[in-house]
Amino acid sequence: MYDLAIIWDWLAFSVRWLHVITAMAWIGASFYFIALDLMLREAPDLPEGASGEEWEVHGGGFYHTTKYLVAPDRLPEHLTWHKWQSYTTWLSGAALLMIVYWVGGELFLLDPGKVDLALWQGVLISGGSLTIGWLAYDALCKSRLGETPTALMLILFAILVVMAWGYDQVFTGRAALLHLGAFTATIMTANVFFIIMPNQRIVVADLKAGRKPDPKYGKIAKLRSTHNNYLTLPVVFLMLSNHYPLAFGTEYAWVIASLIFLTGVTIRHYFNTMHATGRGPHWTWGVTVLIMLVIAWLSTVPGGESYEEAQARPLSPAEAQFAEAEGFEAAYFAVIGNCSMCHAREPSWEGMHWPPKGVVLETEGDVARHAQEVYLQAGRSHAMPPPGAFAMSEEARAEIVTWYRAATGG
DSSP states (O other): OOOHHHHHHHHHHHHHHHHHHHHHHHHHHHHHHHHHHHHOBOOTTOOTTEEEEEEEEETTEEEEEEEESSOOSSOOSOOOOOOHHHHHHHHHHHHHHIIIIITTHHHHTBOTTTOOOOHHHHHHHHHHHHHHHHHHHHHHHHSGGGGOHHHHHHHHHHHHHHHHHHHHHHBOHHHHHHHHHHHHHHHHHHIIIIIIHHHHHHHHHHHHTTOOOOTHHHHHHHHHHHHHHHHHHHHHHHHHGGGOHHHHSBTTHHHHHHHHHHHHHHHHHHHHHHHHHSOOOTHHHHHHHHHHHHHHHHTTSBOSOOHHHHHHSOOOHHHHHHHTSTTHHHHHHHHHHHTTTTSSSSOOSTTOOSOGGGOOOOSHHHHHHTHHHHIIIIISSSOSSOTTTOOOOHHHHHHHHHHHHHHHTO
């Protein structure tokens, strides 16, 4: 029997799968063209207007690539555009954000311990911040700062730090880091959609009309492409962070998120320099390791409410729906008896310092807040508890299923 929770979870899984696949395609293409651009070499027999060439070998064949500084004198019949990887990555990511953090906003988006907001207000902040972020960034790039790329990058970093702190003041730890990643990814995709692709279309139109293209369009696109290059790795980290409570579950999660952007610069600087010169500066790896050690140290500072504070906090309407449902008491004790050894604010399982995925199941409010996860992980499947931890009885699983269905009318 399929119910809404199962269908919804498979929908989220499918969209996440699409998001990962298209992100791999986009990042791979982006890294390849940055490397190709930096590896280009001059040659005596280059055609007019060409700035460099590169010979590559892959899959048993040889590839000869020539780059034109502005554009060739004529265009071939077939011209490949690299754009849909970026668009599909952003669209699938936006859909996933809506599924997890808008529809499930009362449980996953808002943290009532930080600020008292209605769900619609949280969703408005979520969506509005992505739009405002792009508009502010685009205005900076089009200002005189666009002529000083280093100063522009420093200001962009400052904006990201402010956004990391701001998201952390409103959203749950998971949602805050995820939204910072979405904020950054929106800038990257908007660069492709609003700047890079339109500029390329202008150049193509000029060539078809027999006009000489203006080099400024390539220069503008190159600036935005460079920004995307340095932002890619931090975005990947932030998208993965919701699986690791050591990243999002501490008081300094916003500092951790900010520092990750510095590692994106150091790592990409190494590879960009290596592609351009044949040798990368090894000091960048030392700096990266140092930053990661600082991040690991910051992750040991606990955050979130204590057990006593959680007990005293009133239930939200979404939590009350499950806590007041028929069969909750039996399901609650089934969870406490089988899950709370690991899923506690201070886990008692040896060697475990944080509850898996940051999911705490101690108080009635905790269990009610994570009702759907408990239902899917321990009721409808045997994913939890892990086979090596406890052998949860079928009776206990049935009690969880009965309770969840009673609460949802399923």
